[in-house]
Amino acid sequence: MAPLTTGAIQAILREFSQQRAGRGRYVSGGESITATGGIISDYEVSGTYYRAHIFTSTGTFNVTGGSGNVDALLVGGGGGGGYYGGGGGGGAVIHVQSKPQTPGTYPVVVASGGVGVLSLKPGSATPVTPANEGGTTSAFGYNATGGGGAGSYDNIPATGGANGGGHGAYLGPPGYPAGVLGTAPTVPAPLTPYATVYAGNRGGTFGSNNSPWGDFPSGGGAGAGGNGGSVTRGSVGGGGGSGVTINIIPSPPSVNSGNGYIWGGGGGGSIYDPPAGTGGAGGPGGGGAGGDSATGGTGGINLGSSTSTNGAGGAGGESTGGGGGGSSYGPGTLPGANGGSGIVVVRYQIGQLTAAAKATGGAISFYNGKTIHTFTSSGTFANPTALNGGSPNPLSVEYVVVGGGGGGTGAYGGGGGGGTYNTGTTTITSGSSFPVSIGAGGGSTRDYGTTASQGTSSSSAFPTATITSPGGGGGSSGGYGTRAGGPGGSGGGSAVSGSAGPASGAPFPGTIGATPPAGWGHNGGVGGGAPTYGGGGGGGAGGVGANGNGNNPGSAGNGGVGMQLPATFRNPVSAVGAPGPSSPPFSGADTSGKYWVAGGGGGAPYSTGGTSTPGTGGAGGGGAGGDSSTYTGNPGAQNTGGGGGSARTQPGPDAVYVGGTGGSGIVLIAYPS
Numbered sequence: 001m002a003p004l005t006t007g008a009i010q011a012i013l014r015e016f017s018q019q020r021a022g023r024g025r026y027v028s029g030g031e032s033i034t035a036t037g038g039i040i041s042d043y044e045v046s047g048t049y050y051r052a053h054i055f056t057s058t059g060t061f062n063v064t065g066g067s068g069n070v071d072a073l074l075v076g077g078g079g080g081g082g083y084y085g086g087g088g089g090g091g092a093v094i095h096v097q098s099k100p101q102t103p104g105t106y107p108v109v110v111a112s113g114g115v116g117v118l119s120l121k122p123g124s125a126t127p128v129t130p131a132n133e134g135g136t137t138s139a140f141g142y143n144a145t146g147g148g149g150a151g152s153y154d155n156i157p158a159t160g161g162a163n164g165g166g167h168g169a170y171l172g173p174p175g176y177p178a179g180v181l182g183t184a185p186t187v188p189a190p191l192t193p194y195a196t197v198y199a200g201n202r203g204g205t206f207g208s209n210n211s212p213w214g215d216f217p218s219g220g221g222a223g224a225g226g227n228g229g230s231v232t233r234g235s236v237g238g239g240g241g242s243g244v245t246i247n248i249i250p251s252p253p254s255v256n257s258g259n260g261y262i263w264g265g266g267g268g269g270s271i272y273d274p275p276a277g278t279g280g281a282g283g284p285g286g287g288g289a290g291g292d293s294a295t296g297g298t299g300g301i302n303l304g305s306s307t308s309t310n311g312a313g314g315a316g317g318e319s320t321g322g323g324g325g326g327s328s329y330g331p332g333t334l335p336g337a338n339g340g341s342g343i344v345v346v347r348y349q350i351g352q353l354t355a356a357a358k359a360t361g362g363a364i365s366f367y368n369g370k371t372i373h374t375f376t377s378s379g380t381f382a383n384p385t386a387l388n389g390g391s392p393n394p395l396s397v398e399y400v401v402v403g404g405g406g407g408g409t410g411a412y413g414g415g416g417g418g419g420t421y422n423t424g425t426t427t428i429t430s431g432s433s434f435p436v437s438i439g440a441g442g443g444s445t446r447d448y449g450t451t452a453s454q455g456t457s458s459s460s461a462f463p464t465a466t467i468t469s470p471g472g473g474g475g476s477s478g479g480y481g482t483r484a485g486g487p488g489g490s491g492g493g494s495a496v497s498g499s500a501g502p503a504s505g506a507p508f509p510g511t512i513g514a515t516p517p518a519g520w521g522h523n524g525g526v527g528g529g530a531p532t533y534g535g536g537g538g539g540g541a542g543g544v545g546a547n548g549n550g551n552n553p554g555s556a557g558n559g560g561v562g563m564q565l566p567a568t569f570r571n572p573v574s575a576v577g578a579p580g581p582s583s584p585p586f587s588g589a590d591t592s593g594k595y596w597v598a599g600g601g602g603g604a605p606y607s608t609g610g611t612s613t614p615g616t617g618g619a620g621g622g623g624a625g626g627d628s629s630t631y632t633g634n635p636g637a638q639n640t641g642g643g644g645g646s647a648r649t650q651p652g653p654d655a656v657y658v659g660g661t662g663g664s665g666i667v668l669i670a671y672p673s
Contacts, residue, residue: 033068033101033348036573037061037108039374039639041249041363042353052249052347054363056319056376057621057637057663059575061106061139061346070348072096073248074144075263076185077111077134078286078316078339079165079221081324082150086166086206087221087228087240087267087290087313088114088339089147090283091134091321092185092199095246096142099194101348111135112635113316113339114149114161115444115658116324133161134321136185137342142195145185147323148203150221150267150336164203166219166228166238166269168326179203182222204228204238204269216272218290221323223283224264231269235277237292240266240323243285248345249363262286267316267323267337279313279325286322286340288314316340318440318638318664319376338443338661341638355673358395359383359428361436366673367571374576375436375667376639381460382433394427398568399467400597400668401519404455406472406492406501406538407442408601408623408633408644408659414485414493414527414535414545414557415601415615415625415633416442416662417472419455419641420505420519421489421541421563426464428671434461436669439471441636441662444644448479448657454488455641458665469519472598472643472662473501478533478606485536490521493536493545493557493603493615493646500524500536500545508542512564512588525557525603532612535603535625538643540618542586545600553611559600559643562620564589568670576668578640580619596620601636601643601660617645623660636663 037060038053053061076091091111114132134146148161152168164179184200204219204227220228223241231238243265265285271277271292279290291311313325316339324337355366361381362373373381383395403419419439437460442453455471473488476495483498485491491501505521525536525545532555534548540560548557564570564584565577570592580596581589599622602615607628614625621642623634628648636642644660 033063033066035061035063037575039363039376039576040365040571040574042365044353049350049352050347051350052345054249055108055110055344056639058110059108061108063101063103065103067102068348069098070101070346071248072140073246073345074137074139074142075321075342076137076144076162077113077146077342078321078323079134079147079149079161080114080116080131080339081267081313081326081336082131082152082168083117083327083336084270085152085168085326085336086150086179086203086218086269087280087326088131088150088323089161089163089165089182089203089221090223090243090264090266090285090287090323091147091342092144092162093224093244093264094142094144095196096194106140108139108344109137110344111137111146111342113341114146116336116338117152131336134339137344139344141188141191143185147221147339148179148182150326151179162199163201163222163224163266166203166221167206168218179219198224198244201241202227204230218269218326220269220280221266223266223285228266229280235271237269237271237280237290239280240268240283240287242283248347264321267325270313270326270328282314282325286317286320288316288322288325288337290325291328313337319343365571365574369673370568370670371673372569373669375438378437380433381436381669383428383430394429395671396427397669397671398425399423399460400565401458401460401467401469402597402641402665403458403469403489404439404441404471404665405636405641405643405662406455406474406486406488407444407452407662408646409452409475410445410450410477410647410657410659411448411479411649412533412535412604412606413477413495413646414475414524414603415538415559415646416452416475416643417488417490417492417501417524417538418540418562418598418600418620418622418643419472419489419665420469420521421598422467422469422515422519423566424514426462429463432463436460436667438667439665441664442471442474444659444661445477448477451476451486452659454486455662458667460667470504472538473524475538475601475646485524489519490539490541490560490600491524493524493538494527495535496527496529496533498527500526503539510586512566520563522560528554533606534612535646537603537615538600540600540620541598548603554605555613556603556605556615556625558615559602559618559622561585561618562596562599565595565597569668570595578621578637578642598641601645604633604646604648606649614648617642621663632658633660635660638664639666641665
């Protein structure tokens with residue numbers, strides 16, 4: 001056997017170093033690319049190995065060494081649905097292939113979905129102008145714009161956006177035009193050889209108003225892959241336009257009953273309120289269905305069926321860019337559903353996997369001798385005996401289960417509470433299979449005297465016992481009506497004169513470790529009084545929400561601190577969770593400033609000037625309260641269980657007070673590789 005050359009020895013040592021660091025190797029001209037950021041997933045397709053960095057919230061893709069080609073997916077936020085109206089448009093989709101990438105820091109912005117239109121202007125019978133467009137997702141110089149907001153009844157047109165929103169039913173002369181044609185995102189000229197853009201489709205038209213008074217269906221929102229459905233008379237709203245299929249992650253999200261890797265579907269149009277009418281279907285790719293008077297519209301991925309039975313549309317799927325469904329007229333005044341948030345996925349080839357997974361489900365990564373399954377959307381964990389040489393012995397696993405964060409509230413109220421945080425160990429028998437459910441964030445409120453929605457529960461049905469983590473409580477708004485913070489894993493913050501939202505979770509004992517069966521969670525804060533009426537912060541997994549201060553200039557309460565994930569899940573190349581303090585506030589946390597979840601949302605003050613301070617979001621994805629420039633509350637970060645921030649009072653006769661939605665939950669399962 002010939003002796004090894006110096007170059008061959010160096011290559012072997014480099015490969016060994018890569019494996020010791022928990023990284024695969026991508027070969028391009030003899031160089032390897034290494035990077036950090038997002039949720040890591042290493043997988044194999046027909047003998048080719050990939051690493052994907054999945055961003056469900058804003059972050060940074062950091063190429064730390066080498067160079068090579070990357071593929072990327074960018075999806076804009078879905079547009080909001082209309083009141084008695086059309087479906088929101090799906091976000092634009094940009095597919096990047098084989099783009100050369102060199103070392104550097106690349107910001108990634110993941111858009112929120114557009115807010116569904118408020119039912120009526122305060123004190124008026126006229127709807128607010130069209131629902132909000134989805135936000136713009138950006139990375140590497142590309143901008144995937146959001147879907148168009150939907151139109152509502154009585155001649156309120158849809159906006160533009162990347163894909164047009166559908167039109168609502170109309171009580172004026174028939175023949176009003178379709179939703180405005182969307183404008184495709186601009187792709188910088190030097191980068192166009194690598195990018196394909198899917199956008200610019202038209203929302204559907206609405207039904208005729210010809211007598212007799214009757215059905216009045218509304219048009220569907222456009223999708224990234226097609227126009228929204230148009231309707232005339234009849235008992236079914238227009239369907240949302242289809243999204244586009246791009247296979248860039250290993251496990252397709254459960255979008256619209258398992259249609260695969262589809263992104264940017266349009267929301268379905270609503271129907272008026274005859275008992276026989278049904279809302280239009282959401283477009284494949286996370287589009288929410290339109291509402292009717294009998295049943296609520298079905299949501300996209302992570303949302304299941306709407307709990308509403310009074311005509312509310314289904315929300316667009318989180319991390320899909322799906323448009324929100326339109327609401328029916330129903331027995332009351334209902335806002336259209338929110339659009340789904342966007343996503344960014346970056347992937348590149350690696351030489352090999354550093355270990356062989358013994359199970360399937362979620363995004364799979366390898367760190368410090370452990371295999372980690374990260375579920376950002378609902379799915380199945382399966383442990384077949386024969387997979388990759390798996391033995392019949394049970395797997396000893398460590399887990400984290402976080403519920404969805406509570407929604408932020410309307411005018412000068414409290415922030416949403418963080419989802420319940422549960423962690424511990426258990427065993428999984430060989431050959432077993434069980435569902436993993438990811439809780440959606442709670443919906444926000446848009447007016448005085450209301451309490452935002454509680455986040456939904458996340459769960460993992462282990463063979464030994466099902467671990468369930470309830471969602472965080474919704475915050476309450478100021479003005480007349482209910483002012484108490486909502487109950488949840490951590491409670492929502494209250495408005496002035498309201499009581500703090502109670503927590504079902506147990507108080508954090510001060511040291512990171514296994515939780516009791518109830519998990520960890522804390523009460524929300526209490527709102528302060530005159531003259532600024534600062535709302536209380538939502539509670540977090542690691543601490544209570546702060547009280548609001550009503551003194552002038554005054555301040556709203558900060559969200560309660562969340563919790564840092566156990567050391568098992570602190571993979572240095574991954575950015576699972578949200579940023580947090582680099583000076584540990586309690587025992588067992590590290591100084592990395594990463595891996596935090598279940599923070600509370602910040603409250604907001606009444607003052608319309610710049611003299612009162614909104615509450616900050618708690619470490620762990622909590623959204624901040626609205627300030628004097630944007631007014632609206634900030635959403636909790638997706639897949640952290642962070643609570644949404646409260647809205648600040650907006651001046652003007654047609655003021656709209658929109659809190660931030662809660663962030664979806666997450667489930668992590670790890671076992672020895």
